[in-house]
Amino acid sequence: MRVVLAIAAKDLRQRLRDRSAWVIVFLAPVLISALMALAFNNNDTFRANLGVVDLDRGPAAAGLTRVLRSPELRGTVHVRSYGAEAAARRAVDAGDVHAAIVVPQGFTASLHGGSAAPVRVLDSVDHGLQAQLARAVTESYVAQVNADRLSVATAVAAGAPRGDIPRLAAKAALLRLPEQIRAQGLPDSPLKVISYFGPSMGMFFVLFTVGFAARGYFVERQQGTLDRIAAAPVGRGALLIGKSVSTFVYSLAGLATVTLVSWLAFDAEWADPLGVAALSVAMAVSVVCLTALVIALVRTEQQAQGLASILVFALVLLGGNFVFASGTTPLIRRLALFTPNGWALRGFTDLGTGVRGWDAVGAPLLGIAAFSAAVTAVTVLLLRLRRTS
Amino acid sequence: MVCGLLRPDAGSVHVTGRPVSTAAGPAKQLIGFVPQDVALYPDLSVRENLRFFGRLYRLPRRRLERRVDEVLDLVDLASRADDRVESLSGGMRRRLNIGAGLVHSPTLLVLDEPTVGVDPQSRHAILESVTRFGEEGMAVLYTTHYMEEAERLCDRVGIIDRGRLIAEGGPRELVQLVAERDRVRLTAVGDLSAYAEACRRLPRVEGVARGGDRGDVVELVVKDARSLLPDLLDLAHQQAVGIRSVEIDEPDLEAVFLHLTGTALRE
Known part of the structure; x- marks a missing residue:
């Protein structure tokens, strides 16, 4: 055990004296995830300033304004009223509001029969998300109004006196459409960009450890120190474990640094710290296995560097380290299941949206374990073949 | 191993x-x-x-x-x-x-x-x-390839040529193997490769090698250097090789190696 620790400590000391390693594994992921968080910040500062033009001045139009000012939307939607559509249009174009909703004249009257011009949303290309929100709220409200109209029309068709229409309309307005469909498994909390890209960038850069460690092995072989270790009473197992421990510790330290900085400095949120730790450990183990595979596959330092680079970029592109998994094609999402980082990111996404414990990390841990086991099996096979050839 | x-x-x-x-x-x-x-x-x-x-x-x-x-x-x-x-x-x-x-x-x-x-x-x-x-x-x-180091440091010397141990013993013991031989060191100018080959064909010459920093030395292990020396100088004259200096040494480990392998050591 002392020998294993001596080899691991020596490797770590060398690694920490390499400035490029510091930059790549510790500094770069923190900086890039911070930049991404700043660029795509989607946390509670999301805000939609919406204008409302009430040309109807009836209770139905007032109802829409009430919805926009409801407690559910408080903090997200801010309403400003305009007297005319032209004024609202100018405000949208000037960026004073992100979008504006125009309720046409006769909107309330249309509830009693007849037709009115449609409710319209004035939007701007600069604030697509806020315009979408305005459209969604309006459509939802109009759908409710249409349902009320249908109720009243049905009552009248069934023989209700026309004099009862205002009372029926008021009664229908109290009713609400049934609860919307809600897909099972969807999280309660929105995923913050930093909660995804923090670990994502951490994994991306920690995967470079594969190249460092594999190259280090060949450098040692070239400079003769591996022979020197082999001449000492040190078993191959101790050498292998010692080098693996250093790679594991280094990778884990890189991931831990990024997650800690993301959490402390950039308000990343994960529901379960133990889950974060488990995913980081599993990912560090897979880095160790990949390093062994690269060493088994190549024969020189240059080959190790080349293969490790290809491997890293293939894994991060397939695993979804640069884009949210939901933003990729089904094929890429399926291919991500063949990468440890793809599995880890699924876990971090669940943890970042409030899912806890085994529900969040169970499948990812098993997926990463399967990947690591497969890589280890191939490595052992290659080493045996090399020994016999 | x-x-x-x-x-x-x-x-x-x-x-x-x-x-x-x-x-x-x-x-x-x-x-x-x-x-x-x-x-x-x-x-x-x-x-x-x-x-x-x-x-x-x-x-x-x-x-x-x-x-x-x-x-x-x-x-x-x-x-x-x-x-x-x-x-x-x-x-x-x-x-x-x-x-x-x-x-x-x-x-x-x-x-x-x-x-x-x-x-x-x-x-x-x-x-x-x-x-x-x-x-x-x-x-x-x-x-080592340096015989003087082996002679100075070692109690026992093994000489390995092309992966095989061809002699082993104390330095004195090994030198005894060439006790009756002398080492002749000729510094010369001219076609020394041809001259060395010609020397090799002379009787009583047991080993020939080229040496010197500028490749201007021919080393020989011979029996009775003094009687052979006129033949070596005649041969040099015939081959248009100019002899600059002649040294005759007592046998040492280098001579032993030269004798046993027929080639110079410093390769």
């Missing part, structure tokens, strides 16, 4: 009765290995290198620290103990390379051509150290 780096095709190596193998057997604890090329970590300090190699031999912490200090004194690097190896001169690295093989106080020290590419001062220091190790009771297995 002696250090357990390679598996032997046949035979075995024992150190104080313990077999050496590629596995981490107890015999390896007794061996100190100093490879030909400097095998150290350039980004670690002198002390860190010695400490690391000492730890591989499971030295207890206090003993390790004591041995590291002793070895630093021994290789005269105590003042550079905390400097990185990459900042040392070539000679210092060579000395540290030897020191790293000594930290665990081995019973057998294997030195693989430790003076190759070393400046004269460092070479002298290394040879002095090796002599001292021997005097202190450490067995030293020293491989």
Whole structure:
């Protein structure tokens, strides 16, 4: 055990004296995830300033304004009223509001029969998300109004006196459409960009450890120190474990640094710290296995560097380290299941949206374990073949 | 093979009765290995290198620290103990390379051509150290192409040619093999390759080799140099080779090698 620790400590000391390693594994992921968080910040500062033009001045139009000012939307939607559509249009174009909703004249009257011009949303290309929100709220409200109209029309068709229409309309307005469909498994909390890209960038850069460690092995072989270790009473197992421990510790330290900085400095949120730790450990183990595979596959330092680079970029592109998994094609999402980082990111996404414990990390841990086991099996096979050839 | 780096095709190596193998057997604890090329970590300090190699031999912490200090004194690097190896001169690295093989106080020290590419001062220091190790009771297995080193340092010499041990014994014993032969060293100008070939065909010539920094030397191992010398000079005249100087030496290990292999050593 002392020998294993001596080899691991020596490797770590060398690694920490390499400035490029510091930059790549510790500094770069923190900086890039911070930049991404700043660029795509989607946390509670999301805000939609919406204008409302009430040309109807009836209770139905007032109802829409009430919805926009409801407690559910408080903090997200801010309403400003305009007297005319032209004024609202100018405000949208000037960026004073992100979008504006125009309720046409006769909107309330249309509830009693007849037709009115449609409710319209004035939007701007600069604030697509806020315009979408305005459209969604309006459509939802109009759908409710249409349902009320249908109720009243049905009552009248069934023989209700026309004099009862205002009372029926008021009664229908109290009713609400049934609860919307809600897909099972969807999280309660929105995923913050930093909660995804923090670990994502951490994994991306920690995967470079594969190249460092594999190259280090060949450098040692070239400079003769591996022979020197082999001449000492040190078993191959101790050498292998010692080098693996250093790679594991280094990778884990890189991931831990990024997650800690993301959490402390950039308000990343994960529901379960133990889950974060488990995913980081599993990912560090897979880095160790990949390093062994690269060493088994190549024969020189240059080959190790080349293969490790290809491997890293293939894994991060397939695993979804640069884009949210939901933003990729089904094929890429399926291919991500063949990468440890793809599995880890699924876990971090669940943890970042409030899912806890085994529900969040169970499948990812098993997926990463399967990947690591497969890589280890191939490595052992290659080493045996090399020994016999 | 002696250090357990390679598996032997046949035979075995024992150190104080313990077999050496590629596995981490107890015999390896007794061996100190100093490879030909400097095998150290350039980004670690002198002390860190010695400490690391000492730890591989499971030295207890206090003993390790004591041995590291002793070895630093021994290789005269105590003042550079905390400097990185990459900042040392070539000679210092060579000395540290030897020191790293000594930290665990081995019973057998294997030195693989430790003076190759070393400046004269460092070479002298290394040879002095090796002599001292021997005097202190450490067995030293020293491989070299320099016969004068073998003659100066070794109690027993084995001559290996093309992977085969062709002679073994004390330096005096080996020199006896060519006791009646002389070594003739001719410094000359002209077509020395042709001249050397012609010399080889002369009777009483047992070994011929080219040498000298500028390739201007022909070395011969011959029987009765004085009677052969006129023939050598005649041959030079015939071949239009100008002889600049002639040296006749008493036989030494180099002559032994030349005699046994028929070729020069420094290849």
